[in-house]
Amino acid sequence: xxxxxxxxxxxxxxxxxxxxxxxxxxxxxxxxxxxxxxxxxxxxxxxxxxxxxxxxxxxxxxxxxxxxxxxxxxxxxxxxxxxxxxxxxxxxxxxxxxxxxxxxxxxxxxxxxxxxxxxxxxxxxxxxxxxxxxxxxxxxxxxxxxxxxxxxxxxxxxxxxxxxxxxxxxxxxxxxxxxxxxxxxxxxxxxxxxxxxxxxxxxxxxxxxxxxxxxxxxxxxxxxxxxxxxxxxxxxxxxxxxxxxxxxxxxxxxxxxxxxxxxxxxxxxxxxxxxxxxxxxxxxxxxxxxxxxxxxxxxxxxxxxxx
Amino acid sequence: xxxxxxxxxxxxxxxxxxxxxxxxxxxxxxxxxxxxxxxxxxxxxxxxxxxxxxxxxxxxxxxxxxxxxxxxxxxxxxxxxxxxxxxxxxxxxxxxxxxxxxxxxxxxxxxxxxxxxxxxxxxxxxxxxxxxxxxxxxxxxxxxxxxxxxxxxxxxxxxxxxxxxxxxxxxxxxxxxxxxxxxxxxxxxxxxxxxxxxxxxxxxxxxxxxxxxxxxxxxxxxxxxxxxxxxxxxxxxxxxxxxxxxxxxxxxxxxxxxxxxxxxxxxxxxxxxxxxxxxxxxxxxxxxxxxxxxxxxxxxxxxxxxx
Numbered sequence: 001x002x003x004x005x006x007x008x009x010x011x012x013x014x015x016x017x018x019x020x021x022x023x024x025x026x027x028x029x030x031x032x033x034x035x036x037x038x039x040x041x042x043x044x045x046x047x048x049x050x051x052x053x054x055x056x057x058x059x060x061x062x063x064x065x066x067x068x069x070x071x072x073x074x075x076x077x078x079x080x081x082x083x084x085x086x087x088x089x090x091x092x093x094x095x096x097x098x099x100x101x102x103x104x105x106x107x108x109x110x111x112x113x114x115x116x117x118x119x120x121x122x123x124x125x126x127x128x129x130x131x132x133x134x135x136x137x138x139x140x141x142x143x144x145x146x147x148x149x150x151x152x153x154x155x156x157x158x159x160x161x162x163x164x165x166x167x168x169x170x171x172x173x174x175x176x177x178x179x180x181x182x183x184x185x186x187x188x189x190x191x192x193x194x195x196x197x198x199x200x201x202x203x204x205x206x207x208x209x210x211x212x213x214x215x216x217x218x219x220x221x222x223x224x225x226x227x228x229x230x231x232x233x234x235x236x237x238x239x240x241x242x243x244x245x246x247x248x249x250x251x252x253x254x255x256x257x258x259x260x261x262x263x264x265x266x267x268x269x270x271x272x273x274x275x276x277x278x279x280x281x282x283x284x285x286x287x288x289x290x291x292x293x294x295x296x297x298x299x300x301x302x303x304x305x306x307x
Numbered sequence: 308x309x310x311x312x313x314x315x316x317x318x319x320x321x322x323x324x325x326x327x328x329x330x331x332x333x334x335x336x337x338x339x340x341x342x343x344x345x346x347x348x349x350x351x352x353x354x355x356x357x358x359x360x361x362x363x364x365x366x367x368x369x370x371x372x373x374x375x376x377x378x379x380x381x382x383x384x385x386x387x388x389x390x391x392x393x394x395x396x397x398x399x400x401x402x403x404x405x406x407x408x409x410x411x412x413x414x415x416x417x418x419x420x421x422x423x424x425x426x427x428x429x430x431x432x433x434x435x436x437x438x439x440x441x442x443x444x445x446x447x448x449x450x451x452x453x454x455x456x457x458x459x460x461x462x463x464x465x466x467x468x469x470x471x472x473x474x475x476x477x478x479x480x481x482x483x484x485x486x487x488x489x490x491x492x493x494x495x496x497x498x499x500x501x502x503x504x505x506x507x508x509x510x511x512x513x514x515x516x517x518x519x520x521x522x523x524x525x526x527x528x529x530x531x532x533x534x535x536x537x538x539x540x541x542x543x544x545x546x547x548x549x550x551x552x553x554x555x556x557x558x559x560x561x562x563x564x565x566x567x568x569x570x571x572x573x574x575x576x577x578x579x580x581x582x583x584x585x586x587x588x589x590x591x592x593x594x595x596x597x598x599x600x601x602x603x604x605x606x607x608x609x610x611x612x613x614x
Contacts, residue, residue: 187534209515219607222529297611303566
């Protein structure tokens with residue numbers, strides 16, 4: 001089943017307690033594509049890149065079945081560039097540089113060849129652009145998943161709220177869920193946010209795992225305790241890619257299957273953080289993914305016929 | 308199977324975003340006893356109280372099968388008193404007052420009638436006192452579980468390390484695990500701490516659940532996402548009481564059964580935080596506990612035959 005993913009393709013400069021890279025490929029759509037392409041062979045990318053984006057990266061993505069008809073290339077501008085430095089706890093970071101470059105002109109167009117997609121992943125972008133993509137779909141996808149961030153809550157809340165009325169699943173972190181709902185309790189926050197539109201809400205808590213809310217149900221997916229988190233960049237997008245990739249592969253959008261999809265997304269994210277950028281995602285095999293998912297099963301399994 | 312629990316019985320004054328109490332019964336041994344007495348009818352308490360400790364509270368504990376032969380009563384001194392105020396996030400708090408009172412003279416004595424106990428719960432106390440209790444046992448208990456805190460790491464690290472060589476299970480929070488091991492990664496911290504003595508390590512992460520480490524195994528128990536955390540005081544001790552209570556009831560100290568015990572402890576702690584002090588623990592029934600454990604099962608269950 002085919003999947004459209006919309007987001008950035010970019011360069012990142014990253015500093016973590018473990019090292020530093022000056023320029024590595026990044027961007028939300030890049031991570032989503034690397035993760036999702038393990039599950040779906042028809043990932044349809046919508047993004048924008050400058051003259052400096054490496055052709056080898058595009059070829060690597062194409063070899064994984066990623067379509068790039070929807071990736072606009074601007075000949076005289078540079079790709080989006082982000083630079084950040086992580087604190088010791090790896091849960092917080094400072095943004096050092098944000099050079100929009102081509103992103104300033106991004107006007108995502110859904111190619112005709114993408115119109116059959118039943119799954120749509122809206123990476124973190126200006127809400128107006130997310131809305132534009134939804135409105136271009138001639139047939140509403142079976143499932144629309146949306147990522148966003150606190151920045152848009154600060155400067156484009158009305159637009160964001162409009163997009164929320166049109167999506168099925170929202171992905172945010174705990175701080176963002178609190179900001180959007182004005183509730184400290186994540187249970188209360190989830191109720192308020194689901195009233196804004198999404199039927200499903202995933203709250204990502206980094207090293208503390210993720211929560212999936214739907215109606216009165218809640219599911220808690222742990223994060224795998226790792227010896228070392230080398231670079232958290234892209235972990236959220238990789239999670240999203242594994243999540244929607246599994247759903248698109250199985251074509252099952254039930255709450256039960258979303259729980260499984262969250263475990264798949266968590267497994268993918270746990271690989272992502274092992275090396276800088278998307279490097280680790282390029283190396284892993286289907287067997288690696290199965291092994292990691294097995295570790296998640298192990299991590300939370302217990303017997304209960306007891307009290 | 309009988310269980311000795313050593314710790315404080317005290318008064319607390321507590322302020323949370325939801326309200327304030329000037330004087331409510333507290334103390335680690337109190338919470339452990341209320342939790343464990345749901346599972347074991349022979350909880351043998353070792354503590355010290357002043358003239359002001361309410362007789363009704365002792366009667367309530369006795370009615371639950373808690374033995375108080377080991378609770379020393381000092382006629383001319385007040386009970387230990389702690390006062391604290393929680394921040395909005397409920398994960399952090401400021402200590403306002405610590406009046407040691409009787410606790411300054413605490414010299415725990417293990418009564419002869421306690422010597423048959425196979426399970427020993429050492430609540431958070433000066434390490435020298437924990438050590439004294441262990442040394443008084445004529446037959447080493449089948450399982451010794453120990454709680455501690457950063458304060459003892461600051462001022463009595465050598466004593467603490469000596470106790471660590473004599474216990475089976477250590478309970479600490481994530482910050483304490485990091486301080487004790489000097490490692491940021493909890494996986495690395497766990498390895499170092501288990502080299503100090505305990506074969507099992509439980510790292511409590513409050514609203515983010517708990518991790519159980521043993522050899523190369525790890526288990527992740529979630530915390531139940533709650534609409535409201537009314538008062539976190541005693542949640543860690545209640546967790547410990549449910550944990551060791553379940554182990555003492557089942558007499559099974561395998562890793563597999565400890566995983567179950569952690570879920571039981573988490574269920575007890577989730578009730579504890581619903582009201583001030585141990586109030587909620589006094590109200591709940593066996594059916595309530597089973598219901599809550601069922602919610603934990605639901606919270607983490609997923610199917611996995613998929614990738």
